[in-house]
Amino acid sequence: DAGITQSPRHKVTETGTPVTLRCHQTENHRYMYWYRQDPGHGLRLIHYSYGVKDTDKGEVSDGYSVSRSKTEDFLLTLESATSSQTSVYFCAITPGTTGNTIYFGEGSWLTVV
Amino acid sequence: KQEVTQIPAALSVPEGENLVLNCSFTDSAIYNLQWFRQDPGKGLTSLLLIQSSQREQTSGRLNASLDKSSGRSTLYIAASQPGDSATYLCAVRAGGGNKLTFGTGTQLKVEL
Numbered sequence: 001d002a003g004i005t006q007s008p009r010h011k012v013t014e015t016g017t018p019v020t021l022r023c024h025q026t027e028n029h030r031y032m033y034w035y036r037q038d039p040g041h042g043l044r045l046i047h048y049s050y051g052v053k054d055t056d057k058g059e060v061s062d063g064y065s066v067s068r069s070k071t072e073d074f075l076l077t078l079e080s081a082t083s084s085q086t087s088v089y090f091c092a093i094t095p096g097t098t099g100n101t102i103y104f105g106e107g108s109w110l111t112v113v
Numbered sequence: 114k115q116e117v118t119q120i121p122a123a124l125s126v127p128e129g130e131n132l133v134l135n136c137s138f139t140d141s142a143i144y145n146l147q148w149f150r151q152d153p154g155k156g157l158t159s160l161l162l163i164q165s166s167q168r169e170q171t172s173g174r175l176n177a178s179l180d181k182s183s184g185r186s187t188l189y190i191a192a193s194q195p196g197d198s199a200t201y202l203c204a205v206r207a208g209g210g211n212k213l214t215f216g217t218g219t220q221l222k223v224e225l
Binding site for chain 2: 043048101106107
């Protein structure tokens, strides 16, 4: 195991409510990522972080925000959930150099009704 | 913009067969390419990582090759087993940071 814990693992929420997903790592890796996986689209990067309080947008960042106040935690927030955000969300980590393997968490299944 | 394609989307083979999964990418300026396995309802598990300077990597019954100039990689699985049934994804890390671009995967079923 790569020492990545995602919570919650499954959640059903209503349209318009805020939702926060948490990723916790025990590896002290510098880079952390949030991806979403949808049929026909593969994995798409939402946001990533390259250090505490250092974050940047990915290709599908609209409607999402992130925060990283500690090395080990990376939070993904849906400010006002929509049905199009129903998806599986994966957190990933990597030490930082471009040659390193990336490791994934087990995923968080989110359904917005 | 980097695009990664995996063909076929699904593949069914009898147990014991050797097989090849394909991955192609549009921008050859990559740092590395990684192959992953994903079981239903699970996260991605890294299988092999090939650096841009390498031609291939091997792990057990798996062999991955990389041809940067043609924008192609293959994952060879020898003597397939039912336990190999899963979705296999490739991802490339291109210039400008640590971000990966993923293909949509090949769903493999190995039948008894």
